Amino acid sequence: MSADSKFGDYGGQYVPEALMPAIEELTDAYERYVLDNEDGFMDEFRDRLRDFGGRPLPLQRADQLSARYDREVYLKREDLLHGGAHKLNNALGQVLLAKYMGKERIIAETGAGQHGTATAMAAAHLDMPCEIYMGKTDIARQRPNVFRMRTNGAEVTPVTAGRGTLKEAISETMRDWATTVEDTHYVIGSVVGPAPFPAMVRDFQAVISEEAREQIQEKAGRLPDAVLACAGGGSNTMGTFAHFVDDEDVGLYAVEAGGSSLSVDEESGVAPNSASLSTGDEGVLHGARTKILQDADGQIMESHSISAGLDYAGVGPELAHLVDTGRVEAVNVDDDAALEAFHRLSQDEGVIPALETAHAFGYLEKNYSELGDVVVVNVSGRGDKDLETVIEETMERDLSIAPDMSVFREVGGGAL
Amino acid sequence: MSLADAFADGPAFVPYLAAGDPDYESSIEYVEALARGGADVIELGLPFSEPIAEGPTIQEAVVRSLEGGMTPSRFFEFVEELDVDVPLVCMTYYNLIYQYGDEEGPRPFVEKSAEVGIEGFVVPDLPAEESGPLREACDEFGLDLVFIVAPTTKGERLERMREQVSGYVYVQARLGTTGARDDVSDQTDESLARLTDWDVPKAVGFGIKTGEHAERIVSAGADGIIVGSALVDIVAAGHENDEPTGAVADRLEAKARELKQGALRGAGEEARVE
Ligand SMILES: Cc1ncc(COP(=O)(O)O)c(C=O)c1O
Numbered sequence: 001m002s003a004d005s006k007f008g009d010y011g012g013q014y015v016p017e018a019l020m021p022a023i024e025e026l027t028d029a030y031e032r033y034v035l036d037n038e039d040g041f042m043d044e045f046r047d048r049l050r051d052f053g054g055r056p057l058p059l060q061r062a063d064q065l066s067a068r069y070d071r072e073v074y075l076k077r078e079d080l081l082h083g084g085a086h087k088l089n090n091a092l093g094q095v096l097l098a099k100y101m102g103k104e105r106i107i108a109e110t111g112a113g114q115h116g117t118a119t120a121m122a123a124a125h126l127d128m129p130c131e132i133y134m135g136k137t138d139i140a141r142q143r144p145n146v147f148r149m150r151t152n153g154a155e156v157t158p159v160t161a162g163r164g165t166l167k168e169a170i171s172e173t174m175r176d177w178a179t180t181v182e183d184t185h186y187v188i189g190s191v192v193g194p195a196p197f198p199a200m201v202r203d204f205q206a207v208i209s210e211e212a213r214e215q216i217q218e219k220a221g222r223l224p225d226a227v228l229a230c231a232g233g234g235s236n237t238m239g240t241f242a243h244f245v246d247d248e249d250v251g252l253y254a255v256e257a258g259g260s261s262l263s264v265d266e267e268s269g270v271a272p273n274s275a276s277l278s279t280g281d282e283g284v285l286h287g288a289r290t291k292i293l294q295d296a297d298g299q300i301m302e303s304h305s306i307s308a309g310l311d312y313a314g315v316g317p318e319l320a321h322l323v324d325t326g327r328v329e330a331v332n333v334d335d336d337a338a339l340e341a342f343h344r345l346s347q348d349e350g351v352i353p354a355l356e357t358a359h360a361f362g363y364l365e366k367n368y369s370e371l372g373d374v375v376v377v378n379v380s381g382r383g384d385k386d387l388e389t390v391i392e393e394t395m396e397r398d399l400s401i402a403p404d405m406s407v408f409r410e411v412g413g414g415a416l
Numbered sequence: 417m418s419l420a421d422a423f424a425d426g427p428a429f430v431p432y433l434a435a436g437d438p439d440y441e442s443s444i445e446y447v448e449a450l451a452r453g454g455a456d457v458i459e460l461g462l463p464f465s466e467p468i469a470e471g472p473t474i475q476e477a478v479v480r481s482l483e484g485g486m487t488p489s490r491f492f493e494f495v496e497e498l499d500v501d502v503p504l505v506c507m508t509y510y511n512l513i514y515q516y517g518d519e520e521g522p523r524p525f526v527e528k529s530a531e532v533g534i535e536g537f538v539v540p541d542l543p544a545e546e547s548g549p550l551r552e553a554c555d556e557f558g559l560d561l562v563f564i565v566a567p568t569t570k571g572e573r574l575e576r577m578r579e580q581v582s583g584y585v586y587v588q589a590r591l592g593t594t595g596a597r598d599d600v601s602d603q604t605d606e607s608l609a610r611l612t613d614w615d616v617p618k619a620v621g622f623g624i625k626t627g628e629h630a631e632r633i634v635s636a637g638a639d640g641i642i643v644g645s646a647l648v649d650i651v652a653a654g655h656e657n658d659e660p661t662g663a664v665a666d667r668l669e670a671k672a673r674e675l676k677q678g679a680l681r682g683a684g685e686e687a688r689v690e
Contacts, residue, residue, distance in 0.1 A: 012546055013543060013545055013546060014510055014541045014542060014546055015541060016469045016543075016566070017540075017543050017544075017563070017565065017566045017568075017569055017588070018566035018568050018569075018588060020545070020568075020569070021568045021569065021573065024573075167466070171468045174468045175468060175469075175471070175592075175593045178468075178469065178591065179591050179592035181568060181591065182568070182591070269465075283511045283515060284509075284511040284541070285466065285511065287541075294511070296515075297487050297488050297489075297512065297516075298464075298488075298512045298514065298515030298516070299464065299465045299482070299512075300465045300466050300511075
């Protein structure tokens, strides 16, 4: 096994034998097309990211937040990417790569539905048939995205195993892939899974930090003191950090979902959070050795987060490694803080963030005084998909910052 | 008896059940019924919460077993309690092997397995590339590590596995996940043809359901057949219909006999099992 499939002790290729030849084929394609730009692959990828995706995306100074925290706060606006989240960078890259490899069918898993939406859009754009696996719990809480996938022509297959979230959807997509591997490419949605996925997805997402690093120097005249991004699997995190990793003075903060509590109920096998970097242990899940939420026997725990896209018991192996070596700081905020931050960013800046993204702003609110003078936060996606959840969760709480919800109460409504 | 020895005496019947499905006590009886029905090796599943190589039948078995309280420690007790005299193989996923015991890595799990009398392992999410530490521990304690050869395994990969495999080689009859099927895959013959000069026994699995399937696969050159889902289906039906354990065990024994006799017919041998 070549050394570069590992990040320290993490990474590797823990998958059924039937998939190994496809993973070797993918590794070869990654090296040739992505790393060596064979046949102008990366040029075409960048052209399509520009014309179809709408890149480059602004780095916007957040005036109200800057005043509130008495420092310069900048927003990297991935919510403005076509489809409404950073996910398209990766989905477009992988669907295009599948095309270069001569594959005939695309499959993907999705949690929040955002990666599924991006994959369905990329597949429609590049004229490939596409099937998306999504947990039943997530289908229920992310209906707009389910409909967007269907609208773009993708099949959406519900996964009923377990709690019906991202973990189960990934397992089910791997099962499909094990059956159809000869003509199908699995577009994995984050920097997780067997090598070469974590490195390849990072490379497709690295466009975020490539732009941000240049933009911040133009706008602030210097590198930032801190860069924040929310971490589920960690794809927007790794994409936002990639070009800053060598800048040792830039603090990198991966903000995980603290859920309702950081403590774990071993009896019920449930972690009421998704903070695998902060509270997980080394183990093997979905093809890689990484930090995972597991019980003492090694059974994977059900995770929890108010945001479907962070609700996963694992995390990317490279991110786990960067945390172990001290280069990245793993932090977390709970559901309540994320929800408050959702409302604050919406009210103060006119930017409605995804609930995933809101975690990064929740961390900023609580810890800004330790983050230095210039702070960049990645707005990993927009919040339209989360409005039903936000209405429900807001009604259940007594938040000083929330809009007046009485209009919903009066009509006796729950979700829209 | 070692794993290879179990294949020495005609075609081997290798059944699989998830240990603890649907509960600990019944499962003991079910495994013993398979032995009475003619099993030559038994693959015992230690359930993992993310069984990515399994189809719906075995996924559901895993859920039943986990809900019934199966854990790695209980699994070892289960093996010790079994009254069978055929070699046992533990089939599980790598994270459970890796986490067991005080030190990280597979050694404590292998040591404990050896202590309770397990002869080898099948680990579906551990390709040859990642199997170094487990292979080492197996060598230390004298256990076999069975590898799965898939229809997609060719060329260099095949050679690498040939060097590492011991006990028997698990020939995956078709692409995809586990699950009983109504036909025998044409991929089987092709896969067997690629392994003709390997000197470990070749056991074919994935999809085998009937005595006819067994016959057809052994006549194609297999040294054994591995059957999981078709047996788990019997356990599942018994559980759903609230049948007495003894009745389900009888049906498992009869199914085992059907499969074993099919295998013997495939080898052109008289059925020796009554
Ligand atoms: C807007 C948004 N941000 C973040 C995430 C989390 O994924 P990752 O950690 O890979 O960026 C998701 C996942 O669906 C998402 O939709």
